Amino acid sequence: MTKKIWVFDTTLRDGEQVPGAKLNLYEKLEVAQQLRKLQVDIIEAGFPSSSAGDFQAVKEIAKKVGNTDDVVITALARAVKADIDSVYNSVKYAERPLIHIVLGTSDIHVEKKFGKSKNQILDIGVGAVKYAKTLLPDVQYSTEDASRSDFEYLWATIEAVVKAGATIINVPDTVGYAEPEEFGELIYKINHRLKNLNDKVLLSVHCHNDLGMATANTLAAIKNGADKVECTINGIGERAGNAALEEVAMAINTRSSIYKAYTNINTKEIMNTSRLVSSFMGLDVQVNKAITGDNAFAHSSGIHQDGLLKSRDAYEIISPVEVGLDDMELVLTARSGRHAVKHALEKLGFNQLTETQFEGIFEAFLELADAKKEVYNHDLYVIVENYYTQHNSQKEDLTNYRGHFYELMDLQVISNTTFPSASVSMKKGDQILKSSAVGSGPIDALYSAITDISDLEMKLIEYNISSVSRGKEALGKVKIQVEYRGEKYMAKATDTDIMKASALAYINAVNSIVVDHLLPVE
Missing domain, CATH: 3.30.160.270 (Alpha-isopropylmalate synthase LeuA, regulatory domain)
Known part of the structure; x- marks a missing residue:
């Protein structure tokens, strides 16, 4: 049996916390529209109490993107009345609005950040949820720094806010401290108790990438009962970033038999979304990044190219078409082998070359590739024409490609x-x-x-x-x-x-x- 995993995108809130990545109203609306095309379930549109501009952006997204019932619009609030009011007054224009409240549960947050007792913090959280429920029926409660919290206190908080009316419980690995085995065990224990307490409440996770394990921790949580995942496009976010939406979605899609789950994500919109976010935020995607990096589906090694041309699954577990790219890209470089170059020439119509002709053309290709790094199709035309001209080996009315x-x-x-x-x-x-x-x-x-x-x-x-x-x-x-x-x-x-x-x-x-x-x- 497979279950649906809800995808909560926080690119416009957590992702925008990256220094220098601030978006204007127009850009936020464009990204939100694209996220709806991507078919995320929930868009966290911002932190409206942080500024008048962010409040206005969340409000416009609620009106113009949240005007249908296929996407939930939310925004972040601290566990204080003014923040909750700000979220409500900005998201209430959406067809499906949600209030998201966050409050720490670890000893570090309770004692050092807030300077209060655990009971005081728990009471503040319960009061915040009760107040939010007077405004909207759907309330998410995030137990900040959950992965470093005392488990019994963490559970006491979850139990109390669920009884107060929270409809989603979010368990963040706020500083990327967890590792997959222990995070999976934490989610398993919470899920077991939560389903016995109220099986209508969704269990969510929000993982950061400080130790490079955000995606792994998120997937471990899914295997152990999580119903919802919080992610960002390209994995952007505070410090080292968040779990990358595209990585989580494609892992579930590619290994569905392992995770026994699916998402509603329209994977063919992944690259369009990635490029839009990267362009607007001025944040380049590392070339070797999984799924959305320039080299994720590019093959330049002669060994890999030869294997791919013989059988796609030799070196390719995801078709680039699935994520919105053109078909397989064989990048012609000095490392490309004869098979790849011959394949490229045949695609251009040069499929009657003798062995001697091909070897001469391949030698010229390697010489150009050493100088130019990457060889394009138009370069191959010129190489072929030069070879024919030098060897007088083709009919006289040969097309003047170079011209x-x-x-x-x-x-x-x-x-x-x-x-x-x-x-x-x-x-x-x-x-x-x-x-x-x-x-x-x-x-x-x-x-x-x-x-x-x-x-x-x-x-x-x-x-x-x-x-x-x-x-x-x-x-x-x-x-x-x-x-x-x-x-x-x-x-x-x-x-x-x-x-x-x-x-x-x-x-x-x-x-x-x-x-x-x-x-x-x-």
Whole structure:
């Protein structure tokens, strides 16, 4: 028998506590709309008593995102009347509002943070729940720092607030102190008692990642009776972050026979949600992060690529399509083997190559890969054409592939506060093409000039810069995503000159579009 696991997303509350990740009202609404598409069960929209702006954001989300009965809208309150009123007055516009109250239960919190006795804290919690129940029928109570609490006191608190009317009990590993075996045992003991006390009350967990075990602890809790999990997109959050929603959801989805559970998450919206949150919050996702990292479904090792081409399940337990990506990505680098390069060439239509021809082309590929790091499809066309030209080994009317691709010759970018501009010189076959443009900033001007030369109606969706080395001669990597005729294209480039890297990445995207839409077929 499988049971539904409720997914509570706290990206807009706990996730927004990351320094520098503050969102404005428009951005919060956009993220909340996307979370609804992702089909989370509960959105924690903020901490309304913290500021007038956060109160307004929660209120707008309740009105515009919580206006249907397919998602619950909540916000956080401390166990004080003013906070509870603030939550109520902001979430009450939702079809399904919920008040979330938090109060510590560990000795460290009770004695050192609050300076009160355990009985006093317990009474405060009960009073808060009773007051909240006069406002709304659904109240969640979080026993902050539960994993470091005395168990019998923790249970006494849970029992008291359930009797006071709490409909969800949340057990946080607030500082990421727990490990899976002990956290699973804690949840098992609480679940056993809670189901005997009131089997209508949901048991929830909220795990932090200070020791890198947030997802593992969350999954251990599910195996031991948890009904609900609290997560964030990309695992963002206070300090080292929270359990990553995408990791928990895909673990349940992939290993459902182990967890005997399911979620309502629309997994095909995972990447869209990840990229939106990353872009708005300015927080890059580490490239090797599970599920949402750039390399999570990219294969560059020749051994892995060979195995994947023979059987997908050799090195792939999740199809990238399941999380909203295109199909398997074989990244062509100097580590790619013959099988992967031959596969890429065949996909481009070069499936009649002799062994001698392929070996010559593969040698040229390795030489370019050593210099360029990553080889694109348009590079393969040029490699093939160069080989044919040098060996006079193909028919005379061979398509001039090189004549359709763009190459950067030179650029000049002027950055200032009043008139940012850029001039670009590019080569297309034997033509030298030039353009200049102004923009809202230097990158906008640069990309406008390149777009003018290519004459393609491209839309820049994502632009990211990161450093891949240290020191004065540091290499900067630019990663972009563009849209053309409804299709999205990712491209990257690396250079010590970040403007040059930006131009090269954009031109790589242009050439990818040429391959898909504008290259003549023989």
